[in-house]
Structure formats: structure tokens, C-alpha cells
Amino acid sequence: MQVFRENSDMFRLLAEGVSEGIIVVNNKQQIVATNSATDQMFGYAKEELVGQSLNILIPSKYHHAHGGHFKDFLAKSGKRKMAEGRELYGARKNGEEFPIEAGLNPFPLSGSTYIMALVMDVSSRKAIEEDLKLKSKALSSAINGIIITDAQQEDNPVVYVNSAFEELTGYAREEILNRNLRFLQGEDRNQKSIEELRNAVKNGESCEVEIRNYRKDGTLWWNKLSITPLKDSNNSVTHFIGIQNDITERIEAEEERNHWNKIFEESLNEIYVLDAKTLRFISANQGAQNNLGYSLQELQQLTPLDLKPEYNKASFKKLIAPLYSKDRGKVQFETIHLRKDGSTYPIEVHFQISSIGNKSVIISIILDITDRKNYTERLERTVEERTKQLRQALEKEKELNELKTRFLSLVSHEFKTPLSSILTSTTLLTKYTQEEQQPKRDKHISTIRNKVKYLDNILNDFLSIERLETGKVKYNLVEFPLSKIINQVIYDANLLLKTGQTINYPENIDDVMITFDEKIFELVLSNLIHNAIKYSPENTKIDIQVKETGYALQLKVIDQGIGIPKEEQKFIFNRYFRANNALLNQGTGIGLNIAKQHLENLGGNITFESEENKGSTFTIEIPIIVEEKVNT
Numbered sequence: 048m049q050v051f052r053e054n055s056d057m058f059r060l061l062a063e064g065v066s067e068g069i070i071v072v073n074n075k076q077q078i079v080a081t082n083s084a085t086d087q088m089f090g091y092a093k094e095e096l097v098g099q100s101l102n103i104l105i106p107s108k109y110h111h112a113h114g115g116h117f118k119d120f121l122a123k124s125g126k127r128k129m130a131e132g133r134e135l136y137g138a139r140k141n142g143e144e145f146p147i148e149a150g151l152n153p154f155p156l157s158g159s160t161y162i163m164a165l166v167m168d169v170s171s172r173k174a175i176e177e178d179l180k181l182k183s184k185a186l187s188s189a190i191n192g193i194i195i196t197d198a199q200q201e202d203n204p205v206v207y208v209n210s211a212f213e214e215l216t217g218y219a220r221e222e223i224l225n226r227n228l229r230f231l232q233g234e235d236r237n238q239k240s241i242e243e244l245r246n247a248v249k250n251g252e253s254c255e256v257e258i259r260n261y262r263k264d265g266t267l268w269w270n271k272l273s274i275t276p277l278k279d280s281n282n283s284v285t286h287f288i289g290i291q292n293d294i295t296e297r298i299e300a301e302e303e304r305n306h307w308n309k310i311f312e313e314s315l316n317e318i319y320v321l322d323a324k325t326l327r328f329i330s331a332n333q334g335a336q337n338n339l340g341y342s343l344q345e346l347q348q349l350t351p352l353d354l355k356p357e358y359n360k361a362s363f364k365k366l367i368a369p370l371y372s373k374d375r376g377k378v379q380f381e382t383i384h385l386r387k388d389g390s391t392y393p394i395e396v397h398f399q400i401s402s403i404g405n406k407s408v409i410i411s412i413i414l415d416i417t418d419r420k421n422y423t424e425r426l427e428r429t430v431e432e433r434t435k436q437l438r439q440a441l442e443k444e445k446e447l448n449e450l451k452t453r454f455l456s457l458v459s460h461e462f463k464t465p466l467s468s469i470l471t472s473t474t475l476l477t478k479y480t481q482e483e484q485q486p487k488r489d490k491h492i493s494t495i496r497n498k499v500k501y502l503d504n505i506l507n508d509f510l511s512i513e514r515l516e517t518g519k520v521k522y523n524l525v526e527f528p529l530s531k532i533i534n535q536v537i538y539d540a541n542l543l544l545k546t547g548q549t550i551n552y553p554e555n556i557d558d559v560m561i562t563f564d565e566k567i568f569e570l571v572l573s574n575l576i577h578n579a580i581k582y583s584p585e586n587t588k589i590d591i592q593v594k595e596t597g598y599a600l601q602l603k604v605i606d607q608g609i610g611i612p613k614e615e616q617k618f619i620f621n622r623y624f625r626a627n628n629a630l631l632n633q634g635t636g637i638g639l640n641i642a643k644q645h646l647e648n649l650g651g652n653i654t655f656e657s658e659e660n661k662g663s664t665f666t667i668e669i670p671i672i673v674e675e676k677v678n679t
């Protein structure tokens with residue numbers, strides 16, 4: 048001690064200049080000298096330390112161990128760092144423990160060994176270390192992927208990667224470290240935000256981008272990446288910290304929303320969202336605006352009632368009531384929409400209740416069904432038309448059936464009498480064998496011819512009807528002298544004349560030529576003359592007059608017969624119609640009907656005037672066809 052004290056001036060001189068604590072102990076661990084830094088570090092006054100055991104500066108829990116170490120140290124001697132590999136603590140006067148680092152330096156002095164300990168208070172360094180440890184732990188346990196790149200190495204390679212990043216990308220740390228992070232983009236390098244990122248790195252700036260990245264297994268994930276440059280004291284960028292966020296779900300949701308938005312906007316159907324309480328429109332797609340001619344702003348002032356003229360407030364409320372019921376049904380109906388310009392179009396409406404946040408809304412989808420309506424209407428019209436045709440065909444069929452039935456009953460009635468008189472006449476004929484009985488034979492032959500003629504007429508009439516009905520009539524227009532047919536018909540009719548009946552030929556017809564269907568003309572004329580004979584009593588005359596009126600040939604058959612009752616005149620041309628006063632005579636009620644039809648088909652007509660018990664005048668008109676003469 049003495050020796051040391053003698054050297055103390057020298058020691059002080061040397062020791063006071065350093066900032067570390069210097070403690071000199073003898074081989075019994077007694078403190079022999081300290082410098083001021085030591086006193087301050089441990090909180091003692093110098094006098095309090097010198098002469099004390101070194102243990103005063105060591106937390107008591109380490110005293111025992113320290114004793115052992117010290118002996119060891121003396122035995123081995125030599126310079127070294129104290130407590131290599133272990134944490135070392137000092138104890139301040141106030142009892143506080145603090146981390147230290149100490150270097151030991153033994154030296155001999157006057158035959159004794161002393162040890163000089165160089166002590167450093169490392170509390171603040173330790174605190175920094177702790178802080179760093181904490182931060183590093185935070186980095187590595189962060190849920191965001193965090194990487195640090197070294198901006199001063201070529202191609203900015205990754206020098207740190209946390210485990211979240213490994214998890215996020217599926218790559219292991221070793222696969223990521225020392226590489227440029229662009230490998231995360233795979234082949235998908237043509238992204239706008241990559242350009243932005245590249246510029247930020249180049250300029251040493253921070254930036255935030257959303258880019259498409261790919262995991263090790265190739266799946267896409269959306270990376271919201273923010274990079275921040277770290278700068279040194281010279282303001283040059285040393286590192287970049289990159290924080291990666293997996294925003295795939297958000298982007299996918301956004302994409303889906305965009306997709307729905309697009310569908311909403313681009314749909315040609317009208318789509319509306321309306322407030323379920325006020326029924327005011329909240330939103331309407333472009334299709335709705337286009338169809339109606341209203342802008343969204345205008346629509347937002349309206350309710351569906353303004354567009355649906357077929358409903359009033361009460362009836363509309365009633366219609367949509369199911370939407371508000373417990374089981375919230377859908378409502379579907381057809382009505383019309385009123386455009387801004389006042390025009391309307393048919394629509395099919397679908398209403399459904401939904402909600403946006405807390406707000407109850409009605410989603411309305413509306414289809415313009417003009418085309419469908421037109422189609423339906425067309426279809427309905429076609430069906431109607433076809434039904435009409437079918438009905439007509441059925442009617443015709445019925446009529447034909449009726450005709451056949453009538454024909455059969457006619458055959459049985461109308462044919463019976465003439466056939467039996469033919470039979471009688473032929474029977475009688477065989478009896479008149481004498482030569483002088485010739486007049487009697489002639490009478491019977493004439494009866495037979497009459498009756499056959501009559502039957503032939505009836506049959507012709509029926510055939511005519513059948514042809515007219517089935518559209519099989521073919522007219523054959525030829526030019527012939529009028530007198531030819533008139534003579535023939537009158538000649539045949541003579542056989543039918545009753546006693547005293549006469550037929551007066553028309554005058555001045557010798558040169559008259561007509562162009563008409565010969566057979567039809569004969570049929571019409573014989574019908575009229577036979578009727579005149581049939582419906583006139585004996586000793587009456589029948590006049591036939593012919594007149595040309597310029598555009599038509601007029602032919603009248605005038606009789607002095609029973610006439611037609613006034614009230615029945617309007618039915619005379621109906622098929623099968625027979626007037627009351629005619630029923631005693633044989634007849635079918637067909638003749639006039641077919642005469643009229645044929646004449647009209649050929650551009651002519653038939654009319655009559657008649658007075659009961661005085662007589663009738665039937666007039667036919669036949670168009671005069673002037674054949675064009677070509678001048679040569």
C-alpha cells in the first residue's frame with residue numbers, strides 16, 4: 048500500500064485523463080487506487096473506496112463466484128478481458144446494479160502483484176442493444192412482409208427479410224437474400240406501378256405502389272409495397288426498407304365490385320336502386336337513363352309512380368306490399384313505362400328488397416318487352432287469322448255436308464216424282480203398239496224428255512254449286528251470237544210450257560254478238576225462263592227483251608205469274624230459299640243463287656222486280672267486252 052501511495056501522484060496524473068474507470072487492487076482484492084471516473088461511476092468518494100475490498104463494487108450475489116475467478120486470474124496471470132462471454136455487473140453505492148465491461152491488467156510493483164481494472168459503464172450501450180433487439184424482434188414478428196435492401200451494393204440486393212415475408216411469398220430466407228426483389232413479379236413485368244417503383248429507387252425516394260407479385264407456387268398476390276430510403280450522414284441512400292402488404296382480397300373485392308358496376312352500367316336492361324321508404328330513386332344505370340330519357344339527377348327527384356302511368360299511389364303500394372312482408376317476397380309484373388318525351392313502352396318489372404348499410408332499398412330490374420309484345424301480338428294475330436280460316440273451312444265443310452244431305456233429300460223428293468212419271472210413261476209406251484197410237488207415244492216420249500231435262504237441270508245446278516264452293520269453276524270466254532243460245536233455250540223450254548203459255552222472242556238480236564261463257568249464259572237464261580214458266584199459270588205470256596246499254600247487254604225475262612211476296616224478296620237469292628207461294632211447285636232454291644254467283648264472277652249482275660199475283664221481271668246484265676282492234 049505504502050509503495051502504491053508513493054506512486055499515486057503519477058497514477059493520478061495518468062488516470063484522471065481517461066473516461067473509463069480505473070481501479071487498482073492488490074492481490075487481496077483490496078482497492079488501492081481509483082480514478083475520478085470510477086468514483087463517479089460507482090457513486091463513492093475516493094476515500095470511501097481506497098482500502099475497501101473490491102466486493103464493495105460488485106453486487107453481493109456475485110461475491111462468491113468472483114472470489115473464485117479472482118484466484119484463477121492470479122494463478123494464470125496475463126492481460127485479458129474480464130468475464131469473457133458473461134454479463135458483468137457493478138454495484139453503485141445506492142445499491143443499483145449496472146452492466147459493465149472490464150479489462151484486467153496485472154502488474155508487479157515492489158514484489159507484489161497488483162491488478163489494474165479498466166471499467167466501463169455500458170448501461171447506455173446495453174439499453175441501445177436492448178432497444179435494437181426489441182426492434183429486430185418486432186421486425187421479424189411483424190405481420191407485414193419486411194425486407195431491407197442494400198442500396199450500395201449492385202442491383203440493390205435484399206439483406207434482411209422477416210418471416211412474414213417468407214410466409215407471404217412462399218420463398219425461404221436463403222432464396223430471397225442477396226437477390227433483387229424483382230423476381231417476385233415473375234414474367235408479369237409490364238406493370239405501370241413497377242415503373243414508378245423503379246424511378247423511386249433510382250432517385251432514392253420513398254413510394255407506395257400496388258403491384259402484382261407471384262408466390263413461389265406461381266399464384267398471384269397483390270402487393271401494396273411501400274419503400275423508404277435510409278440515408279447516412281452524407282445524405283446518401285444506404286438501404287431501402289420495403290414493407291409489403293398482401294391486399295389480394297381487397298383488390299379482388301374491388302375487381303368484383305368493378306365487375307358488378309360494369310354489369311350494372313352496361314346492362315341494356317334498366318336497373319334501379321330506390322329508397323324502400325320514400326320510393327325515391329337513389330341510383331339508375333345508363334340503360335335506364337337511355338331508355339327513359341332522364342338524367343340520373345332528374346331520376347333522383349322521381350319515384351316509380353312518375354314512370355308507371357298505369358298505377359296510382361294506392362294501387363302501387365298494394366302491388367309492392369309483399370316486399371315489406373316478413374318473408375320478403377319478390378314482385379314481378381308487366382306494365383308500361385312513360386318516357387320523358389311522353390311516349391310509352393311495355394316493360395316487365397322485377398322488384399326485390401335489399402339493403403345498403405342500414406338503409407332498406409328496393410332493387411328494380413326492368414326489361415323492355417316491346418319486341419316480345421310485338422311478337423306475341425303477331426302470334427296472336429296469326430292464331431286469330433288461322434282460327435278464322437279454320438272456322439271458314441269448317442263452315443264450308445259443314446255447308447258441303449249440308450249440301451250433300453240436301454242433295455240426298457232432294458234426290459229422294461225431287462227425283463222421285465219425275466222418275467216415277469218417266470217410269471209410268473215408259474210402261475205406257477210399251478202398251479201403245481198400234482200405229483195410230485203414235486200421238487200418244489209422242490206425248491209420253493215428250494214427258495220423258497221433259498222429266499229427264501228437269502233432272503239434268505237439277506244435277507247441273509248441284510254441280511255448279513260444288514264447283515263454285517271448291518273454287519274449281521273455270522270460265523271459258525268466247526264470242527258467240529246471242530241468238531244462238533236464246534233460240535236453243537226457248538226451243539227446249541217450249542216443251543215445258545203450260546197450256547196457253549207463250550214465249551216472246553226478243554227483237555233485233557240477230558247481229559248481236561257477246562263475249563261470255565256460253566254454258567253459263569245458257570244455265571242462267573234457262574233458269575230464268577224455266578222459273579217464269581213454272582211460276583206462271585196457263586195462258587200467260589213470257590217476254591224476253593234485250594237491250595244494249597253501252598257498257599252492258601241487258602236481258603229481261605218478264606212473266607205474268609204468281610210474283611214474289613214483298614217480305615220475302617230480300618231472301619230470293621239465298622241458297623235453298625223458296626218463297627211461300629212457290630212451295631206447291633217443284634224446286635230446289637238453288638237456281639237463282641248460282642246464277643247470281645256466276646254472273647258476278649264474270650262482271651255481270653242480276654236483279655228483279657216483282658209483285659205478288661201480277662208477275663216478275665228478272666234482269667241480267669252482261670258486260671260488253673270490246674276486243675281491242677289492232678290497226679294495221
Ligand code: ADP
Pocket residue numbers: 574578579582606608609610611619624625626627628629633634635636637638639640662663
Ligand atoms: P226453285 O225455282 O228451284 O225453287 P230458284 O232459285 O230458281 O229455285 O228460285 C228461288 C225462289 O224464287 C223460288 O222458289 C220462288 O219462290 C222464287 N221465284 C223465282 N223465280 C220466280 C218467278 N218467275 N216468279 C215467282 N217466283 C219466282
